[in-house]
Amino acid sequence: MTNEGFFAKVYSITKQVPFGRVTSYGAIARYLGTPQSARMVGWALNASHLDDSVPAHRVVNRKGLLSGKHHFKGSNLMQQLLESENITVINNGIDNFDILFWDPNIELIKQ
């Protein structure tokens, strides 16, 4: 994993996000050791389009807004996927984001 590219790392973490939970780009970037590369996480997820096993819909910005929903196939696909996980989305934002938030640095164990 460590030898894998930055993208693979992002995929690995995103895939480990529990069902019904969400995380932020910054949290993933911080887990990778580069908190400033939050944008790169989004970029990686952009490439994750090739891998449907990556729940990119569980990754949102720090405010809990579906900033990347426009990058999905459909304009409301991301929200649909989240709702499928019992996650309430209001005005492109995740309800109870602070509660559903899943921080890999805390929940996930570094390897």
Place this chain on the structure above:
DNA sequence: AGTATGACTTTCT
């Protein structure tokens, strides 16, 4: 090799 872009974050005004 250098410049430009991006699904963000933090900080200053």
Place this chain on the structure above:
DNA sequence: TAGAAAGCCATAC
């Protein structure tokens, strides 16, 4: 408290 601007890393051209 809200809005605007700069910063930062990794990839693509």
